[in-house]
Amino acid sequence: MTTTIQIKEETKKALLLEKNRLERKLGHLLTYDDVIEYLLSQSSTPTPRKTIQELQGTLEKEALSIYKQLREEYRKNDRI
Numbered sequence: 001m002t003t004t005i006q007i008k009e010e011t012k013k014a015l016l017l018e019k020n021r022l023e024r025k026l027g028h029l030l031t032y033d034d035v036i037e038y039l040l041s042q043s044s045t046p047t048p049r050k051t052i053q054e055l056q057g058t059l060e061k062e063a064l065s066i067y068k069q070l071r072e073e074y075r076k077n078d079r080i
Helices: 009-026 032-041 061-079
Strands: none
């Protein structure tokens, strides 16, 4: 399920800059959802997927496919 959130233009620009930084670091395109998940994983806010999300940005390229598969499984489970 997708949703719309309202953010200030300044926040939108900062999120875009962070998205670009992470894409350069990881070497592939990200969604805004990916970026927000990553930022949340770096905060002290507990999330059910935190153990996997903490690995984002530190995984080797070959391990990224495993991360994506696990993330998709978590998303499927959330829909149930």
